[in-house]
Amino acid sequence: xxxxxxxxxxxxxxxxxxxxxxxxxxxxxxxxxxxxxxxxxxxxxxxxxxxxxxxxxxxxxxxxxxxxxxxxxxxxxxxxxxxxxxxxxxxxxxxxxxxxxxxxxxxxxxxxxxxxxxxxxxxxxxxxxxxxxxxxxxxxxxxxxxxxxxxxxxxxxxxxxxxxxxxxxxxxxxxxxxxxxxxxxxxxxxxxxxxxxxxxxxxxxxxxxxxxxxxxxxxxxxxxxxxxxxxxxxxxxxxxxxxxxxxxxxxxxxxxxxxxxxxxxxxxxxxxxxxxxxxxxxxxxxxxxxxxxxxxxxxxxxxxxxxxxxxxxxxxxxxxxxxxxxxxxxxxxxxxxxxxxxxxxxxxxxxxxxx
Numbered sequence: 001x002x003x004x005x006x007x008x009x010x011x012x013x014x015x016x017x018x019x020x021x022x023x024x025x026x027x028x029x030x031x032x033x034x035x036x037x038x039x040x041x042x043x044x045x046x047x048x049x050x051x052x053x054x055x056x057x058x059x060x061x062x063x064x065x066x067x068x069x070x071x072x073x074x075x076x077x078x079x080x081x082x083x084x085x086x087x088x089x090x091x092x093x094x095x096x097x098x099x100x101x102x103x104x105x106x107x108x109x110x111x112x113x114x115x116x117x118x119x120x121x122x123x124x125x126x127x128x129x130x131x132x133x134x135x136x137x138x139x140x141x142x143x144x145x146x147x148x149x150x151x152x153x154x155x156x157x158x159x160x161x162x163x164x165x166x167x168x169x170x171x172x173x174x175x176x177x178x179x180x181x182x183x184x185x186x187x188x189x190x191x192x193x194x195x196x197x198x199x200x201x202x203x204x205x206x207x208x209x210x211x212x213x214x215x216x217x218x219x220x221x222x223x224x225x226x227x228x229x230x231x232x233x234x235x236x237x238x239x240x241x242x243x244x245x246x247x248x249x250x251x252x253x254x255x256x257x258x259x260x261x262x263x264x265x266x267x268x269x270x271x272x273x274x275x276x277x278x279x280x281x282x283x284x285x286x287x288x289x290x291x292x293x294x295x296x297x298x299x300x301x302x303x304x305x306x307x308x309x310x311x312x313x314x315x316x317x318x319x320x321x322x323x324x325x326x327x328x329x330x331x332x333x334x335x336x337x338x339x340x341x342x343x344x345x346x347x348x349x350x351x352x353x354x355x
Contacts, residue, residue: 001347002021002022003021003022003070003071003342003343003346003347004019004020004021004026004068004069004070005019005020005069005070005071005072005073005338005339005342005343006018006019006059006069006071006072006073006114006117007019007020007072007073007074007335007338007339008055008072008073008074008075008110008113008114008117009074009075009107009110009334009335009338010051010075010106010107010109010110010113011106011107012038012105012106013032013033013034013035013038014030014031014032014033015030015031015033015051015054015055016028016029016030016031016334016335017029017031017055017058017059018335018339019064019069020335020336020339022339022343023336023339023340023343025335025336025339027059027062027064028335029058029062031051031054031055031058033051033054037050043104044100044104044105044106044108044109045097045098045100045108045109045112047106047109048109048112048113048116051109051113052113052116052117055113055117056117066121067121069121069123070123070346071118071123071124071125071126071342071346072114072115072117072118072121072123072124072125072126073086073114073125073126073127073128073338073339073341073342074089074110074111074113074114074125074126074127074128074338075107075110075127075128075130075157075334075338076107076110076111076127076128076129076130076131076132076157077097077100077105077107077108077109077110077111077127077130077131078100078101078102078103078104078105078107078108078130078131078132078153078205079093079096079097079101079102079127079130079132079355080096080101080102080132081132081133081134081151081152082130082132082133082134082353082355083133083134083135083197083353084129084133084135084156084160084197084198085128085129085341085350085351085353086126086127086128086129086341086342086344086345086350086352086353087126087127087128087130087352087353087354087355088124088125088126088352088353088354088355089111089114089115089118089125089126089127090354090355092355093111093127093355094111094112094115096355097109097110097111097112098112102132102153107130107131110127111125111127114126114127126341126342126345126352128157128337128338128340128341128342129156129157129160129161129337129341130156130157131153131154131155131156131157131205132152132153132156133152133154133156133160133198134151134152135152135197135198135199136150136152136198136199136200136201137199137200137292140199140200140292150202150203151202151203151206152198152201152202152203153202153203153204153205153206154183154189154191154198154201154202154203154204154205155183155185155187155189155204155304155332156198157334157337157338158183158303158304158332158333158334158337159181159183159189159191159193159198159303160174160193160198160337161333161336161337161340162181162301162303162329163177163179163181163193163301164340165329166179166299166301166327166329173196174193174196175195175196176195177193177195177298177299178192178193178194178195178293178296178297178298179193179297179298179299179300179301180192180193180286180289180290180293180297180299180300180301180323180324181193181300181301181303182282182285182286182300182301182302182303182304182316183303183304183332184212184282184302184303184304184305184306184307184312185213185304185305185306185332186212186213186214186215186255187204187205187212187214187215188204188209188210188212188215188217188282188304188306189201189202189204189209190202190209190210190282190285190286190289191289192289192290192292192293194292194293199292199293200289200292201289206242206243207242207243207246209285210278210281210282210284210285211246211247211248211277211278211281212246212247212248213247213248213249213255213256213257213306214243214244214245214246214247214248214249214255215242215243215244215246215247216241216242216243216246216247216250217246217247217281219242247278248260248274248278251274252270252271252274257275257306257309257312258309260274260275261275261309261311261312264311275311276315279312279315279316279319280319282316283315283316283319283320286300286316286319286320286323287319287320287323290320290323290324295323297323297324298324299324299325299326299327300320300323300324300325300326300327301326301327301328301329302316302326302327302328302329303328303329303330303331303332304330304331304332305330305331305332307328307329307330307331308330308331313326313328
C-alpha cells in the first residue's frame with residue numbers, strides 16, 4: 001500500500017518540511033525564520049502557531065492537496081527518557097513537549113505542530129526516535145557520584161536509521177546484530193547497539209564524549225571546577241565554552257572540517273595536530289564502547305556530515321578497523337528517517353509506542 005506522509009523537522013531558525021510517498025520524497029522545503037521574527041516570541045512553545053501557519057502556507061503555495069496525506073511524522077524533542085521507536089502524540093507527550101522536561105529546544109515544537117495538523121485532517125501524528133531515547137544498561141548509568149547519573153542524549157534518529165539500513169542491506173534484522181555507530185556532525189555521539197538497543201552512549205547534547213567541531217567533549221573534573229570558581233568567567237560564558245565555542249572552533253577558529261582538512265593538506269602543522277587529536281579521541285570512544293559489547297561486534301558504522309571526508313574515514317579505520325569491519329553512511333537524512341519510522345507503524349512492521 002502507498003502512504004503519503006508529511007514530515008516536520010523544526011530547527012532553531014528554520015523548519016524543514018517534506019512529503020514522502022512511502023520512501024520517495026515528492027516535496028521538500030526549508031522554511032527560514034529570521035532572527036527578528038523568532039525574537040518576537042517569549043518562549044519556544046509560543047512559536048507554534050507562527051511556524052504552523054508558515055508550513056500550511058508553503059504547502060498551499062505548492063498546490064499540495066493535504067487531503068491525500070495519511071500521517072504526519074515529526075522530529076521529537078527533549079522528552080523524558082524513553083525506549084526507541086515511533087510514538088503517538090498523546091496528551092502526555094504534548095504536555096512534556098510544551099514543558100521541555102529536559103530542556104527547551106525548537107525540536108519540541110514538532111509534536112505540537114504535527115498533532116494539530118494531523119487532527120485537523122483526521123490522520124495520526126507521530127514522533128520518531130527523539131534524542132532522549134534511553135536504552136542504556138543500568139550499570140552504564142553510574143557516574144562515580146550517586147547524585148549524578150549518566151544520561152542518554154544522542155543522535156538517536158540517525159544512529160538507529162543507519163543501523164536498520166545496514167541490517168537490511170546484509171539481510172538481517174536490527175535486533176540480530178551488535179553494532180557500534182558513530183555520528184559525526186556539529187555534535188558527535190557514539191552508541192553501542194546490542195540486538196536493537198543502544199545499551200551505552202552518553203550525553204552528547206551537553207558536550208560529553210570526544211571533542212567536536214563546537215563542543216569540548218568530556219573535560220578534566222578538577223580543572224573544570226577551577227575554571228568555574230576562578231572568578232574570571234561567568235556561568236553563561238563557561239556553558240558557551242563547553243557547547244558552542246569548544247572543540248575544533250576553540251583550537252582553530254573553524255567548525256568546517258573541509259577547511260581544516262584543506263589546511264592540513266597544505267602543511268599547516270598546528271591544524272594537523274588538532275585534526276589528528278580529533279580523530280584520536282573519536283577512535284578512543286569507539287574502542288571503549290567495543291568493551292560494552294565484549295568485543296562481539298558485527299560492524300562499525302560511521303555516519304553524519306563529517307563522514308563525507310575521506311581523510312577522517314581513513315584515519316578512524318586505521319585506528320579501529322581491527323575491532324570490526326567499517327561501513328560509512330555519510331550525511332544525516334533525518335527526513336527519510338522520520339518517514340521510515342512512520343511507515344514501519346503504518347505497514348504493521350513495528351508496534352506504535354505509547355509515551
